[in-house]
Amino acid sequence: MPAAGKSPLTRLNNGIDMPVFGVGTLAMTTFQAADLVNFALRNGYRLIDTAKNYGVEKEVGAGIVRSGVPRSEIFITTKLWIEDYGYDEALRAFDRSISALGVEYLDLYLLHWPVPSDFGKTIAAYKALEKLYADKRIRAIGVSNFQADHLKRLMDSTDIVPALNQIELHPYLSQKHGRQANEQHGIKTESWSPIGGVFVNLPKEWTRPVRLLEDAAIVDLAQKHRKTAAQIVLRWHNQQGRIVIPKSQHYERLLANIDIFDFKLSADEMAAIDALNRDLRGGPDPGSFDIPAFRALAARRQVRVY
Ligand SMILES: NC(=O)c1ccc[n+]([C@@H]2O[C@H](COP(=O)([O-])OP(=O)(O)OC[C@H]3O[C@@H](n4cnc5c(N)ncnc54)[C@H](OP(=O)(O)O)[C@@H]3O)[C@@H](O)[C@H]2O)c1
Numbered sequence: 001m002p003a004a005g006k007s008p009l010t011r012l013n014n015g016i017d018m019p020v021f022g023v024g025t026l027a028m029t030t031f032q033a034a035d036l037v038n039f040a041l042r043n044g045y046r047l048i049d050t051a052k053n054y055g056v057e058k059e060v061g062a063g064i065v066r067s068g069v070p071r072s073e074i075f076i077t078t079k080l081w082i083e084d085y086g087y088d089e090a091l092r093a094f095d096r097s098i099s100a101l102g103v104e105y106l107d108l109y110l111l112h113w114p115v116p117s118d119f120g121k122t123i124a125a126y127k128a129l130e131k132l133y134a135d136k137r138i139r140a141i142g143v144s145n146f147q148a149d150h151l152k153r154l155m156d157s158t159d160i161v162p163a164l165n166q167i168e169l170h171p172y173l174s175q176k177h178g179r180q181a182n183e184q185h186g187i188k189t190e191s192w193s194p195i196g197g198v199f200v201n202l203p204k205e206w207t208r209p210v211r212l213l214e215d216a217a218i219v220d221l222a223q224k225h226r227k228t229a230a231q232i233v234l235r236w237h238n239q240q241g242r243i244v245i246p247k248s249q250h251y252e253r254l255l256a257n258i259d260i261f262d263f264k265l266s267a268d269e270m271a272a273i274d275a276l277n278r279d280l281r282g283g284p285d286p287g288s289f290d291i292p293a294f295r296a297l298a299a300r301r302q303v304r305v306y
Pocket of ligand 1: 025026027049112144167191192193195196198200213231247248253256257283
């Protein structure tokens with residue numbers, strides 16, 4: 001049972017509790033990740049979000065050991081990469097992930113993206129997650145980047161309703177329909193790039209920089225509440241019931257980001273942030289993401305993405 005640390009807990013649809021605030025590990029280097037995870041855990045974080053595709057599962061595991069925080073108090077999420085979809089492939093990839101992390105079970109295992117062009121393999125992979133869940137090797141299973149039609153297709157062919165759907169969500173992409181689809185099925189929404197980090201890796205065709213944390217509406221609220229812009233945005237997610245996993249490679253930001261439980265945004269302030277939505281997607285479109293699209297993206301940006 002994970003202890004809350006500095007974060008409140010929320011209950012998933014299978015009855016297990018999960019911290020609502022955690023740390024992301026995308027774009028942490030293999031040199032940094034163990035140290036940052038150790039620091040986060042020693043300073044009240046209890047939820048860690050990683051993925052096979054981020055290339056740091058081993059370092060995340062090392063950071064957990066170094067922190068001295070008992071495994072039972074930590075909620076670990078990792079994700080099955082799309083190149084490992086299919087039933088047997090998924091079972092093997094799970095073994096590799098828990099071995100890299102150095103743990104015996106996962107708290108949450110997610111399908112990283114739907115692959116609409118070969119949805120049969122997406123379903124087969126989820127069936128493998130159901131088997132691992134039945135075998136008590138995962139405490140909850142879920143998905144990431146699934147849109148309403150993907151959820152429907154998945155649930156039409158499988159038995160367990162996902163506990164959670166992790167989607168790109170920040171004030172410039174507030175995902176009204178995505179949130180509604182999740183809510184309708186009792187699926188928790190978890191926001192990736194919650195403070196707009198995805199805009200750091202701008203697609204080449206975007207000529208103007210997009211900096212959510214410099215938006216005047218956010219900066220004004222930060223000044224008013226004597227909080228940082230990131231804290232304002234993270235509090236907005238929290239008050240709307242979402243789980244967040246902001247990433248930082250800076251200790252002071254890791255400390256500050258989770259310090260959002262001592263103030264409240266008013267209804268008008270929440271509405272002002274809601275009004276910033278531009279349906280501006282920074283990451284790939286889940287409607288057409290597949291292995292060739294991912295490889296092209298990764299080659300273009302020369303970084304490990306998503
Ligand atoms: N499921 C998916 O497909 C998917 C896709 C993307 C991400 N994710 C997960 O979601 C996590 C979070 O998303 P993300 O890393 O893309 O974006 P994010 O957490 O919204 O933003 C991270 C960026 O914001 C900066 N930052 C962090 N705290 C800050 C602060 N207080 N003030 C100013 N800047 C700050 C970070 O820089 P510094 O590091 O230099 O501080 C980094 O550039 C990932 O790490 C990953 O675990 C999942």
